[in-house]
Amino acid sequence: MNYLRLIALILIFSLSLIPTFPFTSQAYEDTQCFQCHTSAKKLIEITREIAETRPAQQSSETEGEG
């Protein structure tokens, strides 16, 4: 019986060592992707910069219903 308790304790302890979801999420939060894409300020600056250099994406000659 004591052996079983010991095994159970070891199992529970081992599980706590597996990197779980919150730890992974924390790592993602620190990526450059999240730093930029969760900041409206940064995105406004970047999209304005893009708009200045990139021509229009849609033709103004489209007429009627598709």
Next chain:
Amino acid sequence: MEPLAPHEKIFVDMDILDDENHGGIACHECHGGNPDDPNWKTAHKGVKRDPTYPDATAACGDCHDEISEHYQKSLHATLKPYESVIGKRCNSKGVIGEKVEGAMGAHCSQCHSSCGQCHISRPDSVGGGFLESHFFKRKPPMQEVCTACHGSRIGKEYLGEHEGTSPSVHRQKYMSCDKCHTGEEMHGDGKEYANRFEVENRPSCVDCHESIYDKKAKNVITHRIHKDKTSCHVCHSQPYNNCASCHVGKDKNGLAFYKTKASWFTFKIGLNPLRSEKRPEKFVTLRHVPVHSETFDFYVKDALKNFNAVPTWKVATPHNIQLKTPQNASCNACHGNESLFLLDKDVEGKEKAPNKGVIVPANLIPREQKWQPK
């Protein structure tokens, strides 16, 4: 649908990390790029905006294996109807065939959808942008996804946005597209269909309204008399939108454009060109589609040499259903009422030949009835 500001299209909410199914997947695992590079220009090198198109199996397949495999053959991915109809009208190989293929790639094929463009963002063809900060939406929102693409006909009909029409009775009951068009239908069943009428799990009115043929049902006599003779839409649709002509090209900046003639409203009953065991009705509603023999002239002359191979009036399933309509007000509101039928005089001269099989000859218009059901 409100347009999104450029930054709104790509703003991600940090709470996405709490999504128990997708929050543990790093951005670069699907989109690529370099998550450690602080320079946004170099960090985005190799980034896939939509990692689910054209092949969704790498991004979604680990968990949604069956759906992502089936999707490849769904109509939203293959756009098979364009290929098969234009193919019949073009029927050219060699240089002309290649040029038409190129033109279709620049125009028609832009209207596809994908896992991402239904569940995460608005479809590219309507400008893209996250539906809600990159949250994964199990049920795509109707007006930002479904009717964003299927707008000028289906969407406006369903929502009653055309002047003088009412919203569909289904809309009035607060039904969204997915009540009839299930995920299974949208994702495909792994079979490649030529058009939506062939899809085995497509919705049918009697899926819900089977009891209309029951002995004690209201209007049972009328429903039984017309069963397999007319489609439900013939009696229950309001007038709907029709488009004509369509010319595609590229402007001086190389951007693709299309031009169609002004659309018009009508309601026309014609002969069913897709009559089959599953679709036995003799009469169906027909809609004029936006095509012209010179549609691809910008790219190559005489591309649609066999223009007459397919009717320009095609089977329509208007989404503006009403219980009571002018044509079902009484037997003779329809019987003997020539104006409801697509007659020879309703079809433009050079379009008479391709539509011969759907035009209703005078002798086939149902005669006026003396008898009226009680």
